[in-house]
Amino acid sequence: MTLQLSNFPHDYVWPDDDLSVIPDWVYTDQAIYEREVERIFHGPTWNYVALEAEIASAGDFIRSNVGPTPVVVTRAADGSIHAFENRCAHRASEFCRELTGSAQEFICPYHQWTYDLQGNLIGVPFRRGMAGKGGMPADFKMQDHGLRKLNVTTHRGVVFASYADDMESFPDYLGPEVLREFEATFDGRKLRLLGHYRHSLPGNWKLYHENLKDPYHATLLHTFLVTFGLLVVGNRSLMLADKSGRHGVMASAKSDAKTLSGDAKKEMRSYKEGLTLHEPRFMDFIEEFDSPWSVTMATIWPNLIVQREMNTLGVRQIVPSGPHEFIMKWTMFGFEGDDEAMTRHRLRQGNLMGPAGFLGLEDNEAIKFVQDGMQRVPNGKHLVKLDPKQTGSADTLISEAAIRAMYKHWREAMGL
Amino acid sequence: MLDSPKPIVHDRRIEALLLHRDLDEFNSAYAAALDEQRVADWAEMFTDDAFYVVISRENADRNMPVGLIYCENKGMLLDRANAMKTEMFAPRYLRHIIGSPQVLGEELNGDIRARANYVVVQVLFDRPEAKLHQVGVYYDKFRRVGDGIKLAERRCVYDNLLVDNALCLPV
Numbered sequence: 001m002t003l004q005l006s007n008f009p010h011d012y013v014w015p016d017d018d019l020s021v022i023p024d025w026v027y028t029d030q031a032i033y034e035r036e037v038e039r040i041f042h043g044p045t046w047n048y049v050a051l052e053a054e055i056a057s058a059g060d061f062i063r064s065n066v067g068p069t070p071v072v073v074t075r076a077a078d079g080s081i082h083a084f085e086n087r088c089a090h091r092a093s094e095f096c097r098e099l100t101g102s103a104q105e106f107i108c109p110y111h112q113w114t115y116d117l118q119g120n121l122i123g124v125p126f127r128r129g130m131a132g133k134g135g136m137p138a139d140f141k142m143q144d145h146g147l148r149k150l151n152v153t154t155h156r157g158v159v160f161a162s163y164a165d166d167m168e169s170f171p172d173y174l175g176p177e178v179l180r181e182f183e184a185t186f187d188g189r190k191l192r193l194l195g196h197y198r199h200s201l202p203g204n205w206k207l208y209h210e211n212l213k214d215p216y217h218a219t220l221l222h223t224f225l226v227t228f229g230l231l232v233v234g235n236r237s238l239m240l241a242d243k244s245g246r247h248g249v250m251a252s253a254k255s256d257a258k259t260l261s262g263d264a265k266k267e268m269r270s271y272k273e274g275l276t277l278h279e280p281r282f283m284d285f286i287e288e289f290d291s292p293w294s295v296t297m298a299t300i301w302p303n304l305i306v307q308r309e310m311n312t313l314g315v316r317q318i319v320p321s322g323p324h325e326f327i328m329k330w331t332m333f334g335f336e337g338d339d340e341a342m343t344r345h346r347l348r349q350g351n352l353m354g355p356a357g358f359l360g361l362e363d364n365e366a367i368k369f370v371q372d373g374m375q376r377v378p379n380g381k382h383l384v385k386l387d388p389k390q391t392g393s394a395d396t397l398i399s400e401a402a403i404r405a406m407y408k409h410w411r412e413a414m415g416l
Numbered sequence: 417m418l419d420s421p422k423p424i425v426h427d428r429r430i431e432a433l434l435l436h437r438d439l440d441e442f443n444s445a446y447a448a449a450l451d452e453q454r455v456a457d458w459a460e461m462f463t464d465d466a467f468y469v470v471i472s473r474e475n476a477d478r479n480m481p482v483g484l485i486y487c488e489n490k491g492m493l494l495d496r497a498n499a500m501k502t503e504m505f506a507p508r509y510l511r512h513i514i515g516s517p518q519v520l521g522e523e524l525n526g527d528i529r530a531r532a533n534y535v536v537v538q539v540l541f542d543r544p545e546a547k548l549h550q551v552g553v554y555y556d557k558f559r560r561v562g563d564g565i566k567l568a569e570r571r572c573v574y575d576n577l578l579v580d581n582a583l584c585l586p587v
Contacts, residue, residue, distance in 0.1 A: 099474065195475035195482025199579035223502040275498070278491030327578065332482045347486045351496070356470065356484035356583035358499050364582040365505045 012416055015381060019404040020388065024380040026407075027204035027371065032414075033323040039413055040302050041067025041320070046153065046160040046173050048304035048317050049073050049083055051331060053157060053191040054100065059117065062100040065319040066161055067303070071150065072096045072106070073159060076117040081154060083161040084119035084147035119147035156186035158315070174300065175242035181249045181298055184291040185308045189335040194346065197330040199355040201364055203371035205318050205326040206410075211363055212297045212305060213248045213402035215239050215394075216386060221366060224358040227275045236292070241392040245405030246301035251293040254285055254310070282348050285310040301409075309359075311342075312349040324371060330354060432519065439517040439530055439558060442565055447512035450586060455500045458586060459493035463559055463566045466490055470572040470587045473552070484583050496586065505584040509539040510549070512587075517556075527557040527568050534572070536587055538580075550574050550587055 012032070015021050025032060041047060049064040055075040062073050063086060070086035086096050088108040095108040105122065106115045114123030121142045129135025150161040155170045171179050201208070211217065215237065218225055237252040277283065285294045288311065298306040305316040314332040321327060330353075334346050353360045374380055387399030391408060394401040410416075442461070449458040462468065469483035487493050515533035522528055531553055538549035552574035559568040572587040 193480060195478075195480030196472065197482070197484065197579070198472070198474075198577050199581060201581055221504060224499065275502070278494050279489065282492065282495065343481070344488065347481055347483070348488060348492070350482060350486055351492070354482075354484055355579045355581065358503065361582040361584055362504045365584075368581060369506070 014411065014416060019391065019407050020383065020385040020400075022382040022384060022407060024374045024377070024382070026410075027206065028323050028374055030323055033320070035414055037067045037069075037320070039415070040410075042069070042163040043413065044162070044164040044167060045302050046162050046167060046170055046300075047302065048158065048300065048315065049161045050159040051157060051191055051193070051315065051333070052081070052154060052159060053193055053333070054331070055081065055159075057102070059102045059104060060100075061096070061103055061106075061117075063096055063098070065317070066150065066163065068320055070094055071161065073152075073161070074103075074117045074119075080118075081152050081159055082118045083150040083152050083159075084115075085150075087148070088113055089121060089145045089147060090124075115147055119149045121146045156183060156188065157191055158186060174247060175244070177240055178242045178247045178249055178298065178300070181240070181251065181291070181293075181296050182300070182306060184289050184293075185296065185298070185306055185313065187289060189337065191333045192336050192338060192343075194332040194334055194343070196332070197354040198327065199364070200321075200325060200327050201367055202325055203367035204323055205320040206406075207367045207370055208305070208318055208326070208328070209248075209299045209301075209406060210403050211367060212250055212299045213239065213241070213406060214400060215250055215252075215397040216400065217366070218250070219397055221362055222359050223275070224352065235397075237395075237397055238293075239394040239397070239399055239402050241402045241405045243392075245392060245402075245407075245409040248299045248402045248406070250295075250297045252295050253292060254294040279348070281345065282351065283310075284345065284349075286342070286345065301406075307353060309352055310349060311346050312353055313346065314353065324375075435519060435528065436517065438565055439519070439528075439532075442558070442567075443514040443517060443532060443554075447514050450512050451510060453500075453510075453585060455497035455586065456494065459490060459497045461567055462490050462493055462570075463561065463568045464490045466493070466567055467569045467571075468493060468567075468586075469570075470574065470583065472577050473573050473575050474577050476571075476573045484579070485586060493586075500585065503584065505582060507541060508584065510585055511537045511539075511546070513537070514554070523557065527559050528565075530554075530556045530558060532556070534587070547580060548576070549580060550583070551576055552587075 015023055047066045049071060050062050050073045054062050055073060058075055058077045058079060060075050064071050064073050071083050072086045073083045075081055086094050088095050090111055090113045093108055093110045095106060112125050113121065116122050124136060127136045150163060151165050151167055153160050153170050160170060174182060235252050235255045240249040294310050296308045303318040307314045307316060314330050317329045319327040332350060334343055352358050355361060355364060384400040384403045387394050387396060387401045390401035392401055392405040446461055468487040470485040471483040475482055513535045517530045517532040520529040520531060533553055535548060536550040537546045539546045552572055555571040555573060556567060557569040558565045
């Protein structure tokens with residue numbers, strides 16, 4: 001009897017060319033991950049790197065990432081914003097170690113090569129050697145050895161960088177519908193920073209996008225959303241995808257859960273009748289946006305989530321560190337002009353989100369469970385079949401059409 | 417000769433020792449409540465107007481108020497305790513280890529200011545290691561209530577900026 005070996009799993013052929021079945025190697029394979037860094041994060045994409053409010057004055061800088069790659073984002077003396085790799089042109093040392101700060105120039109601590117705030121090399125010690133000995137070759141030109149600079153754009157106070165020099169404008173990149181939701185959150189008021197969360201997640205970075213293109217889970221996993229009427233079947237809601245399929249916005253309007261039908265409650269085991277809050281202000285929605293939605297979660301390809309969960313606001317930056325892990329950096333904010341009561345309301349409501357949030361911690365755990373589930377079963381596949389006639393936007397929560405649209409785009413970008 | 421009543425000795429060192437013992441006992445009971453995941457009992461160790469926050473050292477140092485958990489009164493602690501009954505997360509064991517408290521002073525209203533280092537170790541059931549989940553400092557205000565003491569404020573300032581996935585239970 002001969003042992004039948006399956007084909008190598010890494011032939012990277014999408015099963016039956018069918019978007020409603022996703023193979024596990026999309027999430028677990030090192031070569032796929034490396035190609036994602038090259039073709040997506042370092043490819044023709046606008047990557048979130050900072051908020052302008054974090055580098056408000058000339059000389060301010062912040063460490064950030066484009067994909068896994070460390071970069072520094074600066075504001076130069078003329079007010080312009082720059083992004084460059086945090087890697088010395090000499091011996092590759094990651095020279096900037098502070099999370100954020102203010103500087104006149106950057107000096108690599110190893111051999112003191114010095115760069116200006118735009119990433120130009122402006123100093124090499126002993127460049128001409130000493131007493132006619134040593135030093136750089138005579139034809140060494142400092143202008144050829146600056147830091148790797150990235151293309152930078154900003155929109156409504158949000159800073160993006162790209163390895164591609166011929167990028168479309170940011171509004172064109174988002175498309176009109178996703179741009180409208182982006183601008184509903186970043187409505188022109190100046191941002192006031194409230195702080196960060198940082199955490200690592202033991203899962204593939206794309207699962208975070210998928211989680212926010214999956215309104216189905218929101219009605220089932222999250223007791224808090226359901227019981228307090230934030231997002232339940234029957235709410236006015238929309239799962240929006242842009243034309244390319246890469247961006248999305250999950251939007252919903254808060255309703256009173258008491259109006260839920262008995263049938264809907266039965267389907268949702270997470271609905272808890274009689275759960276009440278000692279501090280009901282926690283779930284208040286104070287109207288402040290020109291939008292029909294009380295909640296929008298925008299997934300901006302490839303590394304940004306814009307959270308407008310009623311009045312708790314933040315951006316989440318995805319920093320992948322391999323196929324099985326990524327880091328999330330959250331920057332929470334309010335607006336200048338918020339009074340003390342509004343700031344405290346945002347902070348109280350922040351208990352919904354982040355690594356200890358009533359919703360956030362459940363999402364993190366669910367993503368870990370998915371990655372765990374993939375790792376010990378060879379050649380596995382996932383199902384994303386809900387709402388089969390659509391690929392892209394959906395007007396029902398019981399849909400995975402936006403996930404399929406994302407993979408349509410992903411396959412094109414990856415050439416798979 | 418008649419015995420004269422012994423004068424009451426106010427020895428500051430003995431008072432300090434007794435206070436230190438009270439805080440130490442309190443922190444032991446606090447750790448036990450959380451280790452045993454009796455979150456409602458944990459909430460009852462605070463005054464009604466208590467402030468509780470778990471905040472990164474990064475935010476605390478920059479006067480940024482965002483916390484992983486941010487509670488402005490005991491009601492919010494009780495809400496979290498209730499939520500823990502329905503929250504979805506993998507089962508786990510946690511161990512809170514609290515260092516010896518240091519009394520820092522007294523507020524005008526009599527609250528006692530103190531601090532103590534802490535570590536929280538987490539064990540998931542399918543991994544051999546006990547992972548250091550949190551390491552930080554409690555900055556506290558204790559208040560005498562009846563026979564005992566309660567927390568009027570506990571600010572948990574953690575050093576491990578990059579949290580391991582999720583903080584499922586209080587610190």
